Amino acid sequence: MASISGGAVELKRSQAVPVRSSLWRQAMLRLRKNKLAMSGLGFIIFMFLICFIGPLFSPYADGKIDTANMYSAPSWEHWLGTDLLGRDMMTRLLQAGRISLTVGFASMCISVLIGSILGAIAGYYRGIVDQVIMRVADLLLTIPSLPILFILGALLSEWKVPTEYRMYIVMLMLSFVGWPGLARLVRSQMLSVREREFMQAATVLGLDDRRKLFHHMLPNIIPLLIVVATLNIGGSILYESVLSFFGLGVMPPTPTWGNMIDSANNLIDFEQHPWLWIPPGAAIFTTVIAINIFGDGLRDVLDPKQKK
Amino acid sequence: MRNVMEIEHLSTYFYTREGAVKAVNDISFRIREGETVCIVGESGSGKSVTALSVMGLIEEPAGKIVEGQIHFDGKQLLNLSKQELRTIRGNDIAMIFQEPMSSLNPVIPIGKQIMEPLKTHQGLNKKEAKRRAIELIELVGISRPEQIAESYPHQLSGGMLQRVMIAMAISCEPKLLIADEPTTALDVTIQAQILDMLDRIKQKANMSMLLITHDLGVVAEIADYVIVMYSGKIVEEGEVVELFDNPKHPYTQGLLRSKPIIGDRQDELYSIPGQVPNPLDLKESCYFHDRCEHCLPICKTKLPQLKGMEGRQRVACWLYEEGTHHD
Amino acid sequence: MSSYLLRRLLYMVLILAAASLFIFALYALMPGDFVSGNLRLSAERKAELREIFGLNKPLLERYGTWMNQALHGNFGFSLAQQKPVVTLFNEYVWNSFLLAIVSTFFTWLIAVIIGVISAYKQYSIFDTLVMIFIFAAMSIPSFFIGLFLIKVLAVDLKWLPPGGMTTTGSNATGIAYIREVLDHMILPVVVMTLLGVDSLTRYFRSNMLDVIRQEYIRTARAKGLKERVILYRHALRNALLPAITLVGFELPGLFGGSLIIEKIFNWPGIGQLYMQSFTVRDYPLLMGFTMFIAILTVIGTLISDMLYRVADPRIKL
Numbered sequence: 001m002a003s004i005s006g007g008a009v010e011l012k013r014s015q016a017v018p019v020r021s022s023l024w025r026q027a028m029l030r031l032r033k034n035k036l037a038m039s040g041l042g043f044i045i046f047m048f049l050i051c052f053i054g055p056l057f058s059p060y061a062d063g064k065i066d067t068a069n070m071y072s073a074p075s076w077e078h079w080l081g082t083d084l085l086g087r088d089m090m091t092r093l094l095q096a097g098r099i100s101l102t103v104g105f106a107s108m109c110i111s112v113l114i115g116s117i118l119g120a121i122a123g124y125y126r127g128i129v130d131q132v133i134m135r136v137a138d139l140l141l142t143i144p145s146l147p148i149l150f151i152l153g154a155l156l157s158e159w160k161v162p163t164e165y166r167m168y169i170v171m172l173m174l175s176f177v178g179w180p181g182l183a184r185l186v187r188s189q190m191l192s193v194r195e196r197e198f199m200q201a202a203t204v205l206g207l208d209d210r211r212k213l214f215h216h217m218l219p220n221i222i223p224l225l226i227v228v229a230t231l232n233i234g235g236s237i238l239y240e241s242v243l244s245f246f247g248l249g250v251m252p253p254t255p256t257w258g259n260m261i262d263s264a265n266n267l268i269d270f271e272q273h274p275w276l277w278i279p280p281g282a283a284i285f286t287t288v289i290a291i292n293i294f295g296d297g298l299r300d301v302l303d304p305k306q307k308k
Numbered sequence: 309m310r311n312v313m314e315i316e317h318l319s320t321y322f323y324t325r326e327g328a329v330k331a332v333n334d335i336s337f338r339i340r341e342g343e344t345v346c347i348v349g350e351s352g353s354g355k356s357v358t359a360l361s362v363m364g365l366i367e368e369p370a371g372k373i374v375e376g377q378i379h380f381d382g383k384q385l386l387n388l389s390k391q392e393l394r395t396i397r398g399n400d401i402a403m404i405f406q407e408p409m410s411s412l413n414p415v416i417p418i419g420k421q422i423m424e425p426l427k428t429h430q431g432l433n434k435k436e437a438k439r440r441a442i443e444l445i446e447l448v449g450i451s452r453p454e455q456i457a458e459s460y461p462h463q464l465s466g467g468m469l470q471r472v473m474i475a476m477a478i479s480c481e482p483k484l485l486i487a488d489e490p491t492t493a494l495d496v497t498i499q500a501q502i503l504d505m506l507d508r509i510k511q512k513a514n515m516s517m518l519l520i521t522h523d524l525g526v527v528a529e530i531a532d533y534v535i536v537m538y539s540g541k542i543v544e545e546g547e548v549v550e551l552f553d554n555p556k557h558p559y560t561q562g563l564l565r566s567k568p569i570i571g572d573r574q575d576e577l578y579s580i581p582g583q584v585p586n587p588l589d590l591k592e593s594c595y596f597h598d599r600c601e602h603c604l605p606i607c608k609t610k611l612p613q614l615k616g617m618e619g620r621q622r623v624a625c626w627l628y629e630e631g632t633h634h635d
Numbered sequence: 636m637s638s639y640l641l642r643r644l645l646y647m648v649l650i651l652a653a654a655s656l657f658i659f660a661l662y663a664l665m666p667g668d669f670v671s672g673n674l675r676l677s678a679e680r681k682a683e684l685r686e687i688f689g690l691n692k693p694l695l696e697r698y699g700t701w702m703n704q705a706l707h708g709n710f711g712f713s714l715a716q717q718k719p720v721v722t723l724f725n726e727y728v729w730n731s732f733l734l735a736i737v738s739t740f741f742t743w744l745i746a747v748i749i750g751v752i753s754a755y756k757q758y759s760i761f762d763t764l765v766m767i768f769i770f771a772a773m774s775i776p777s778f779f780i781g782l783f784l785i786k787v788l789a790v791d792l793k794w795l796p797p798g799g800m801t802t803t804g805s806n807a808t809g810i811a812y813i814r815e816v817l818d819h820m821i822l823p824v825v826v827m828t829l830l831g832v833d834s835l836t837r838y839f840r841s842n843m844l845d846v847i848r849q850e851y852i853r854t855a856r857a858k859g860l861k862e863r864v865i866l867y868r869h870a871l872r873n874a875l876l877p878a879i880t881l882v883g884f885e886l887p888g889l890f891g892g893s894l895i896i897e898k899i900f901n902w903p904g905i906g907q908l909y910m911q912s913f914t915v916r917d918y919p920l921l922m923g924f925t926m927f928i929a930i931l932t933v934i935g936t937l938i939s940d941m942l943y944r945v946a947d948p949r950i951k952l
Contacts, residue, residue, distance in 0.1 A: 139653050142932045144887055146894050147909075147925050151661050154913055158665050234774060241776050242895060246910070264782045271790050278786075281779035289774035296770070365856055398859030405850060405857075413851040415872050425858045476858065 027223075027301040037297020043290035047283075051097030060088035074275050081275040083263070093279055096255035099167060100284070103250065104237035107174035111236075112229045114175060115182025120218065122183065123190025134187065137180035145177040149239060152176070153248025167250045170243065174236045185228060189221045223302035230295035234288040241284050257284045311379075312484055312516045313339040313362070318376035320354075320361045323369065329587045331357040331371070333540035339484065339533075344510065344517040346527045346548075348563070349537035352584055355520045358537070359486050362518070363403055364393045381483065399429040402477035406489040408469035412461040419445075419457025422476045429480045444475040449505060467498035474506065481513055488520045503530055524563060528552065533620070536560050539585055539595040542614060546621030556623040558600045594626065602627055643940070647933045654929040655705070659698045662918045705926065711919030715912065720923040724905060730800060731897065731904030735889040737820065738827035745832050750839025751871060757844060765836065772833035777892065781826045781899035788822065795821055798901035823900040830892050831885065838881070842874040849873070876943070883939030887932040 031037060065085045074081045080089035118137075122130040140148070152173045156166055194217070237257075243249030244258030252259055260280040263269040269276050320332040332354040339345045347355040360366050361373050364385065378385040381400060385393065402425075405411040412421060422444055423437040432440060438457070445453035448471040461469055470490060477485055487506065491499035507530055510517050521527060527534055527548065534552075535545040536559065544557040555561045562580040582599035594600070597607040606626050614624045692700075704711060710720040753765040789797035796802060796819050807815050846852065847870050855869045890906065897906035905924060912920045 135650075135653075138650060139657060142650055142654050143658070143925060143929045144890075144932070146892070147928060148661075150894070150910075150913065151921070151925070155661070155664055238774075238776055242778060245776075245778055246898075248913075258776075261779060261782070264786075270782070270786065274786060278783065281776065281783065284776050284779065285771075285774055288776075289770050292770050292774050363857055365853060394859045394861065396859070397857055403857040405854060407850060410850040411854045413855070413869050413873070415876065416869070424855075424860055424864075428858070428860055428864075473854075476854075 030301045031297055034297045034300065037294050037300075040290040040292075040294035040297065043286065044294060047097065047287050047290070048101060051094045051101060054094040055091055055098075058088065058091040058094070060091045080279050081273070083276055084269075089275060089279065092255050092260065093257075093283060096257050096260050096280060097283060097287075099250060099254060099256045100237055100240060100258070101287070103167060103171050103174070103240045103256070104233045107171040107178065107236045107240075108229055108233045110171060110175035111178030111182055111232060112225065115179040116186045116218075116221070116225060118179065119183035119186025120190055120221075123187035123194070124217065130187070133183065137183050140177065140180045141184075145239065146242070148177055149173060149243055150246070150248055153243050153246070157248070163251045163254055167254060167256075170240060170249050173243075174239055177239075178232060178236065182225075182228060182232070186221055186225065189224060190217060193217050193220045227295060227299040227302055230298055231292060234291040234295070237284060237288055237291075257281075309340045309343070311338045312341050312343075312381070313518075314377075314379040315358075315362070316377040316379070318358070318361060318378065319374045320357050320366055320371060321374050322357075322371040324588070327588045330540050330590065331587070332361060334375070335537070335540075335542050337535055337542065337545065339516050339518055341516055342510075342514050343532045344507075344519060344530055345533045345535060346519045346521060346531035347535045347537055348521060348524065348527055350522060350584060352539075352587065353537040354540040355522075355537050356488050357540075359403065359488050359518065359520050362486060363397060363401065364388075364390075365403075395429065398425045398477075398482075399480045400482050401484045401486065402480070402482040403486040403488065404470070404473045404477050404490045407493050408466055408473050409461070409493070411473060412469060414461055417458055417460055418464070418472050422457070422472065422479060425476065425479050440479070441475075444479055445472070447478075447509075448472070448475045449501075466494050467502065470494060470498075470502055471505070474502075474509070478509055478513065478515075482515060484516045484518065485510065486518045486520070489522070490519070491526065492521070492523070499526075506530070536563070539587065539590065541595060541611075542622075542624065543596065544621075544623045544625075545614075546617075547619060550619050550621045554621075556617060556621065556628060557596075557625045558602055558627070559596050562599075594624075643937060647937060651930060651933055654933075655702060655926060656698070658922055658925045658929070659701060662922050663694050663697070665916070665918065701922070710923035710926070713912075713917055713920045715915040715917040715920070720920050723908065723920065724923065724927070727903060727905045727908050730902065731890065731893055731906060734820065734823055734827060734893065734896070734902060734904060738824045738831065739885065739889065741824065741828045742831040742835055745828065746835035746839050747871075747875075750836045751843055751866065751874075753836075754840045754843030754847065755866060765840070769833045769837055772829050775829070777826055777830050778895050778899050780829065781822070781896060784822055784826065785899070798899075800903050819900075819902075823896050823902055826900075827889075827892060827896050830896075831889075835878075835881065838878060839874060842877060843870060846870045846873045879942045880939040882942060883935035883937070886935035886938075887928050890928055890931060 065087065067085075069082050070084055072082045080093060082088055083092070118133050122133040153170075156169055161169060240249055240256065241258030241261070244251070244256045245261050247259070247262065249258060250256045252262075257280040261277045263273070264277040314336075315338065316336050317334050318332055318336070319330065319334050322329040322331050335354075335358065337345070347358060349355045357366070357371075362378060362385070366373055373386060376386065380396070383392075383396075385396070388396070412418070419438060419441050422441040423432075423434070426432045426437040426440055427434070442453045442457055445456055450456050450468060450471055456464070456468075456472075461472075464472070470493075474490075485506075490506065491502050494502065503526060506517070509515070519526070519530065531548045533545070534548050536543050536551075536557065538559050544551065544555070544560045551560065552564065555564050559580070562578070565578040566580060580599055585595050585598070592611060593609055594607040594612055597603045600607065604626050610626075612624045612626045612629065614622045615628060616622050617628070701711065708721065710724075712718070713720050713723055716723055749765055753759075753762040756762055785797050788795050798819070800819050801807070801812070801815050802819075805815060847866075852865060852869055855865045860869075893902075893904055893906035894909055895906075896902070897904045898910045901907065905927075909921065909924045911917075912924075
């Protein structure tokens with residue numbers, strides 16, 4: 001109590017009326033004041049827009065082979081040059097961005113869905129259900145993600161999964177390694193929320209399980225979940241790029257940022273034609289950094305315990 | 309009697325997102341040699357901040373001493389460099405905190421923690437410091453001092469830890485000991501022992517003491533002089549007998565009435581109605597006016613200043629200003 | 636203490652058993668094997684090889700054989716390299732360890748120094764720069780930064796060798812050999828350090844921020860101790876304590892990350908061996924490596940737990 005800033009904080013808290021909507025509004029207001037986080041968000045939106053809309057305005061969107069323009073360096077006609085088939089790299093970069101962003105976003109959604117449902121069930125019901133779910137999660141956390149992803153990627157190739165479906169399976173693969181961490185997080189939050197007084201109040205009021213779970217406990221976890229989910233998108237994009245770079249993820253002709261960098265595996269392209277592989281790498285880097293910065297800003301306003 | 313410390317017009321503010329909080333708002337008082345001065349008030353009244361300001365432990369930029377002077381031992385503390393202030397802290401002025409459990413470093417043995425000021429301020433070597441630390445542990449009434457010196461804070465009880473804190477604080481024989489709610493976190497039985505020991509050590513070493521508390525029982529037991537704070541201001545001060553016998557400020561009166569008196573059966577324990585005003589939104593008025601039974605029109609528009617009464621007693625209240633009744 | 640340790644060990648064994656089953660199942664799902672993928676072999680030779688390596692036995696039996704051998708310290712025979720997996724490991728793992736240890740050292744050194752300073756000067760320009768650096772480090776794809784550094788520093792500027800552990804065809808010995816290896820190590824160590832430094836720095840920074848707000852730090856100030864003493868004796872010790880648990884957790888992560896870095900920098904470690912084995916479907920080796928990482932993880936977790944209990948006087952076993 002004698003802490004120096006403590007006095008003011010305590011007083012403030014006692015005067016704040018805990019109304020959820022106003023808490024959200026306050027958080028959003030504070031987020032809007034965080035310039036770094038807002039510019040991160042701005043960049044993410046910008047990236048989505050140019051990737052999904054940009055190619056519509058490109059004269060090279062059909063990916064037609066242009067033998068007259070093989071390996072041309074960046075120029076006014078081809079902002080990022082052309083590849084070995086004379087395709088415009090700028091257009092390809094944006095088209096690849098569609099896939100990379102979609103995979104990152106979708107696999108996050110699946111991980112969060114699986115992770116929070118299983119974590120919530122484990123944390124709420126405890127006992128044997130908890131044991132089973134958490135031991136499976138432990139098992140998956142025992143083996144680092146990369147080897148598992150590589151094996152799964154190799155499986156895809158062995159089973160000769162058609163390239164157009166690989167993208168969807170990659171999403172599932174990423175969620176497969178993503179959910180255990182989330183489940184653990186949700187479960188531990190559940191356990192701590194369970195112990196809080198208002199939950200005891202809910203029990204006294206005789207609310208049924210589902211109501212307690214979905215109306216009282218989950219809303220308390222959602223802020224943290226949003227933060228983790230945001231940061232998870234960045235991680236997924238990175239993993240997808242690694243997999244695709246090593247030819248174990250999404251494969252050409254479907255372009256992704258990761259498999260575009262694959263041209264660096266060719267010595268001549270690597271040394272002579274850096275415009276083939278540096279722009280996709282830069283795209284991954286800038287997108288992920290924007291996501292991480294935005295996620296961190298979100299954490300600051302939504303998860304007061306973690307606040308700096 | 310000589311003054312050990314004179315505090316003049318001290319103001320310490322904290323800056324929050326919602327605005328500045330005047331935690332300590334233009335207060336002045338002095339501490340005489342060998343005297344125990346108690347500051348009483350509710351939490352948020354600024355009493356702890358006063359202590360921390362004296363110690364130079366207000367952390368910028370969250371808080372700042374915006375005005376005032378603190379004279380101590382011929383020096384003006386607020387003009388000193390950080391280095392100079394550091395040589396006074398723990399050496400000439402020492403402090404004990406409220407929570408002994410969290411005020412000691414959990415990963416350093418007790419003995420080592422007591423040795424630190426001895427080595428820093430008195431230039432003792434390791435062996436001398438260790439011997440002295442064990443003497444000090446014994447002095448504060450802990451048996452098996454050698455063994456205690458080797459133990460870690462989590463292995464001792466709160467009462468023991470507060471004794472250790474006291475040993476640490478008096479290690480360099482400070483002229484002034486500041487104790488911020490030293491017994492609040494302890495069991496009632498231990499409280500009396502600790503207070504008793506503090507008083508004894510103080511007498512023996514001829515230290516002065518500044519004791520921060522919200523407990524009037526503690527005040528009655530140990531204080532020579534009492535300062536009552538409310539919302540960052542001193543509302544009344546005086547020698548303990550004067551103040552307890554004849555409290556002038558309605559707030560002091562309320563505080564004394566809300567204290568249960570053994571043997572005096574009351575139907576209901578008195579409590580002062582209302583709440584402490586929002587520190588972010590202090591109006592130009594007596595800060596106590598909306599809780600005061602004797603509120604006058606002027607109380608709502610003007611802040612009263614401290615005014616001398618008989619003896620050393622002073623009070624800041626319009627009730628004692630001549631002519632206000634006729635306004 | 637002993638009952639706790641016993642329970643921990645039991646759980647370790649169980650999780651490893653489950654991991655082995657899971658790993659085996661993953662590889663068993665693969666339709667192809669080393670023999671079927673090899674075009675140079677005749678059908679009869681293939682059948683013969685299958686017989687020899689036990690590839691045509693029922694799955695459960697194969698798992699039993701694998702586990703039984705593994706328990707005796709035999710992780711099978713690498714079909715592509717024609718050597719026992721354990722021998723191969725022994726050949727390659729030390730190179731991996733070299734990278735791992737050097738980069739761990741730098742990661743911790745940098746993280747502690749930067750984290751402490753930036754927590755102490757929170758909201759200063761230094762702190763802001765540190766935060767930006769952390770975000771950059773955690774957002775960069777390691778394979779891309781590796782390629783980029785090779786392109787700029789090795790190919791274009793020719794300051795550093797582009798990969799490998801020694802210069803091809805070199806037979807330097809003694810000091811010259813060590814210098815050569817050091818030269819080749821610089822880039823992979825830089826990238827690996829970059830990979831780990833973000834989370835650790837962040838961790839130290841927030842830990843330190845937490846610690847310097849504790850009441851015992853205020854006590855230390857009230858005692859008139861020097862800021863340096865307060866920072867390094869009173870604060871850092873408390874901030875390091877929870878970080879000790881990370882030592883164990885980092886162990887397997889380093890080998891996971893080495894897959895990419897060793898491949899990119901052509902470093903002869905087990906990570907690179909693993910990536911090579913993919914293309915030739917050398918499953919005994921892949922399984923051995925994956926199991927190795929799982930074992931490291933479990934041991935790492937145990938080490939972390941034990942270290943924490945040893946380091947923190949508050950926790951009794």
